[in-house]
Amino acid sequence: MTMLVRLVLGLLVLKAVVAGPRFSRQVDEDVDQDTYEYEDELTIGDPQIEIGTLAPPDFNYPVTDALYEEQEEEEEELPLTPRLISQGSGGSGDLMGPNTQKEEGLLPATPEPPQEGAGGVEESGSSGEPEEPEEPVIDWKGMPTCLLCTCLGGSVYCDDLKLDSVPPLPKDTTHFYARYNRITKINKSDFAFMNKLKRIDLTANEIKSIDERAFLGLPELEELVIRENHVSRLPALPETMSLIDASHNDIGSKGVHQEAFKDMTGLLYLYLTDNHIDYIPVPLPDSLRSLHLQRNNIQTMHGDTFCNLKDFNYIRNALEDIRLDGNPINLSRTPQAYVCLPRIPIGDLF
Template identity: 75%
Template sequence: MRMLVRLALGLFVLKAVVAGPRFSRQVDLDSYDNANYDVDLDNLNLENQDIYDYEDGLTIDDPQIEIGTLAPPDYNYPVPEASLEQEVEEEEEEEEEELPQTPQLIPQGSGGSGVLMGPDTQKGMPTCLLCTCLGGSVYCDDLKLDSVPPLPKDTTHFYARYNRITKINKSDFAFMNKLKRIDLTANEITSIDERAFLGLPELEELVIRENHISQLPALPETMSLIDGSHNNIGSKGVHKEAFKDMTSLLYLYLTDNHIDYIPVPLPDSLRSLHLQRNNIQMMHGDTFCNLKDFNYIRNALEDIRLDGNPINLSRTPQAYVCLPRIPIGDLI
């Protein structure tokens, strides 16, 4: 019975020792000379403490370090390198900053120096700075010009109204292959070179009203409008058959001159003929119609102005039978 009690007590003590927290760590029991259950607990705890501290990498003599008291090491984080495209852009920006910015001239002139804003004028400035250039149109109105300024080659419409131009030279419009309209209203022009406009293959409209012109110059066959009103054009101021071959002519205005005849033959394309306030005294029967062909009808010519002339329209009624309307003028 006593043996059973000791055996039960021994198992209880062994179970308690095995369940202890420090027993989980393996202890080399062979290092003890006398291994029994009656060991010195103080020495055993000290030895176990030495083993525990050593396994944690520290000895009893090592200084204790409190976690969190050391300063973090200084790291030099690497800066990401710029991409190849960014490097190229930066180099281009540096080059642009180093290069001086100089304006570049665009040649636009004709027949002149060909600098920016058109060729230079006699006033020492480019035409498109003196005048106003919009697309192919050049406006030089009311600038007190005494001559035609050199124009850009691409000029299509030229306006120089209300100036002091006295003469039109052959060279004023030389090589202007795109020029379609010239308006020189209200200048002081007394003479025009006979071939000043013949070298213009695209010319369609010429307005030279309110000047002092006595001779109408030769004009290309491409004309659609001619306005020479309010001038000094006399009986010899219009070339013989001057308008015969102008198959695109629509408007012919020669009012307030000194013309004493109707400048025939007139092209069939003509729509409007203004000859009022001249010196026309008579008209032939075939001026507008074909007396040999009574079926001929001139439908285009709807506007004929002969008022203000010393002519009696009632004396030549056969001259109007092919017209859609009778001319305006005196019938007495």
């Protein structure tokens, strides 16, 4: 743009010189000569100029404000429009110039910038702050699970995707995580034929019901985490379990099967915190290390809940962590129930 301005200004100065009367007279006198002769120097009274020594366009001519304004008006009258260069010509860009024309159908029109108050960002009615955009709803149906979720080896991570049901899983899945979603129900078919599945984590969903046999067909299942849901009944689980976490649910007095954990010889951790259970779900396997039942409705405990009153040599070394705090039970009323334990349960003693 700077070069264009300087070139036009040079032409204007040259035009003014050529239009002078003395220059015209000199040209008329020497037009028939083979060689043109010019004066070496220019004075105020002698406006002749040597054309061969005319300054290049880069020379900075002193230009008045009027000339700048005239040039700006000329530039405004010549809009620049893009023209596409064909690929065979070696060019890869757009030519811009006053005489170029847009090839119809090849280039889209340049969008005009939004004007203030004419649209673009919606304005709120009274506060003047823009409204928060709505959260997009993901429609995962028909989409391959590993495009929707993250699959790493045998682990499938579907956390915080607004899911309302369990998506179809690859058959070689070993660990499945679908935390912080909107799943409301677990069907029997959700985990059918998942012979390698070892861990299921459905923390913080909206699960209200689980099919009674939803997990029984999983021969390798070891860990189930369904905390922070609305489950009222714990389903039947395989004997291979090592960790069960159903804390922060609505499990009541009939929400756990009788002797539900008896045959789980590898069970290590049982967490049923913050429910409505009114008894300790016995018998508990000898492998159990940690039992959390705080903030339930347990009021009584039998002497043989943890120990064998018929065998005083029986010692339960593994069960070191028992939490009964937050229950309406007085632990000091059943001291014989802890004689086989390495530690007394945590709870109220008075």
